[in-house]
Amino acid sequence: MPRRSKFIIAANRLPAHRVGDGRASRWVRSPGGLVSAMAPVLAKHTGCWIGWDGAVGRASHANVLDGLTLAPVGLTRGQVDAFYSGFCNGTLWPLYHDAIVTPQFHRAWWEYYRDVNARFAAAILRRAARRAMVWIHDYHLQLVPALLRQTRPDLRIGFFLHIPFPPEELFAWLPWRAAILRGLLGADLVAFQTEASSQNFSRAARRWTNGEGTDREVKIDSHTAHVRPIPISIDAATMESLAREPEVIEMARLIREQLGNRRMILGVDRMDYTKGIHDRLMAFEELLSERRLSVDDTVYVQIAVPSREESLGYREVRREVEERVGRINGQFSEPGSVAVHYFRRSLSHRELAAYYLAADVMLVTPLRDGMNLVAKEYVACRHDLGGVLVLSEFAGAAWELRRALLVNPRDIEAMKAVIIQALRMPTRERRMRMSILRVQVKRHDVFEWADVFLEELGA
Numbered sequence: 001m002p003r004r005s006k007f008i009i010a011a012n013r014l015p016a017h018r019v020g021d022g023r024a025s026r027w028v029r030s031p032g033g034l035v036s037a038m039a040p041v042l043a044k045h046t047g048c049w050i051g052w053d054g055a056v057g058r059a060s061h062a063n064v065l066d067g068l069t070l071a072p073v074g075l076t077r078g079q080v081d082a083f084y085s086g087f088c089n090g091t092l093w094p095l096y097h098d099a100i101v102t103p104q105f106h107r108a109w110w111e112y113y114r115d116v117n118a119r120f121a122a123a124i125l126r127r128a129a130r131r132a133m134v135w136i137h138d139y140h141l142q143l144v145p146a147l148l149r150q151t152r153p154d155l156r157i158g159f160f161l162h163i164p165f166p167p168e169e170l171f172a173w174l175p176w177r178a179a180i181l182r183g184l185l186g187a188d189l190v191a192f193q194t195e196a197s198s199q200n201f202s203r204a205a206r207r208w209t210n211g212e213g214t215d216r217e218v219k220i221d222s223h224t225a226h227v228r229p230i231p232i233s234i235d236a237a238t239m240e241s242l243a244r245e246p247e248v249i250e251m252a253r254l255i256r257e258q259l260g261n262r263r264m265i266l267g268v269d270r271m272d273y274t275k276g277i278h279d280r281l282m283a284f285e286e287l288l289s290e291r292r293l294s295v296d297d298t299v300y301v302q303i304a305v306p307s308r309e310e311s312l313g314y315r316e317v318r319r320e321v322e323e324r325v326g327r328i329n330g331q332f333s334e335p336g337s338v339a340v341h342y343f344r345r346s347l348s349h350r351e352l353a354a355y356y357l358a359a360d361v362m363l364v365t366p367l368r369d370g371m372n373l374v375a376k377e378y379v380a381c382r383h384d385l386g387g388v389l390v391l392s393e394f395a396g397a398a399w400e401l402r403r404a405l406l407v408n409p410r411d412i413e414a415m416k417a418v419i420i421q422a423l424r425m426p427t428r429e430r431r432m433r434m435s436i437l438r439v440q441v442k443r444h445d446v447f448e449w450a451d452v453f454l455e456e457l458g459a
């Protein structure tokens with residue numbers, strides 16, 4: 001029987017990965033705000049993190065890394081295909097992002113989703129001490145709260161959805177909508193990125209289950225689930241201090257120099273059809289072909305991390321983006337002045353900070369996004385009050401970052417106009433907007449987010 005914990009986090013992935021082979025392999029902590037935010041809480045409560053280790057087949061043994069117990073859940077090849085690539089990323093992800101790509105509904109995938117959720121619930125139950133607190137993350141594990149409550153009503157159960165919860169009419173497509181809602185309603189606290197997602201959920205819950213109540217409380221079978229918007233954030237102080245390092249400032253200068261000291265427009269995204277990379281490139285292409293911009297003095301840099309290439313729609317988005325980049329460069333680049341620099345790779349946070357510092361205009365224009373941390377990272381890095389953030393109205397971040405230039409990313413004319421506006425913005429206005437954005441991001445960081453969540457959960 002494993003050691004029991006008072007505080008458990010369950011997420012699809014563990015916050016660490018293995019490097020090296022066989023006996024010589026070891027765990028290394030993955031970078032990221034969520035991990036940093038959770039570390040102090042987990043250390044204080046002798047915590048444990050349950051998640052998939054990314055390997056196919058038998059799970060590795062539990063391990064302690066920097067005082068945190070990591071408890072891997074193993075997934076078979078069939079589970080990775082049908083649960084992860086299938087139901088999570090081929091059904092739920094597109095459905096919850098406004099069906100930008102048509103979601104697929106396969107009964108076999110659903111069976112796998114149920115099985116894997118049951119495996120996670122069993123792993124949590126083996127480790128949960130009496131009256132432990134369990135914090136479950138994201139759309140992969142929506143059935144877990146109710147599975148826990150059925151056998152262990154002593155647990156305090158919290159759930160946070162990192163992606164949007166769709167409007168009722170869209171959610172209604174899901175053949176298993178009632179089961180998912182009942183799963184989530186098993187939690188004491190169900191939290192979302194925005195007020196809209198929070199309302200969408202409580203309305204769907206009242207419509208498709210026997211739950212009753214308000215936008216903030218849904219009562220079902222004598223249990224009450226509290227529903228709240230608790231927007232996630234970043235470790236702003238760490239991000240800012242990276243951007244203040246002399247080497248990073250020098251790296252930013254070098255990046256600009258290598259790009260010919262042209263005005264630099266930047267995009268940083270996971271390669272995902274929700275992020276609007278293609279539409280953004282179209283706007284840039286039209287500005288070049290209408291001669292409102294020229295490669296002599298403007299360059300666009302797109303950094304994209306490869307992502308989910310096994311799932312529906314991902315190879316297509318990559319192909320579209322790469323074709324468009326090729327077309328733009330073929331038509332507009334000049335010797336020594338490439339129009340679009342495209343990097344398909346993951347960068348360290350230090351390198352990202354340098355790119356953020358170098359960019360005159362940051363384009364964060366997803367078609368739909370739960371929050372979007374890139375927007376907040378950009379703001380945290382701009383201690384020089386330079387740079388303009390262009391932000392999609394459909395990112396959760398737009399609810400907080402009101403002083404960004406907000407845009408509808410499907411409106412290509414509006415995108416073009418906002419890019420020009422950003423490039424021409426007078427220094428005074430740019431500094432004023434950036435300082436207001438910075439107050440917001442620094443005041444509401446990921447540590448505050450975790451505190452608010454745990455307080456609402458009654459920790």
Ligand code: ADQ
Nearest residue numbers: 162232268269270304305345346347369370371372373374
């Ligand atoms: P994601 O969709 O993964 O997360 P996002 O919030 O943009 O999206 O976070 C991406 C992270 O990856 C950022 O921290 C960024 O720095 C990093 N990243 C992006 N490109 C990179 C690159 N080329 N190299 C290295 N790192 C890169 C989901 C939801 C979001 C929500 C988050 C957190 O879809 O809406 O904001 O969870 O809740």
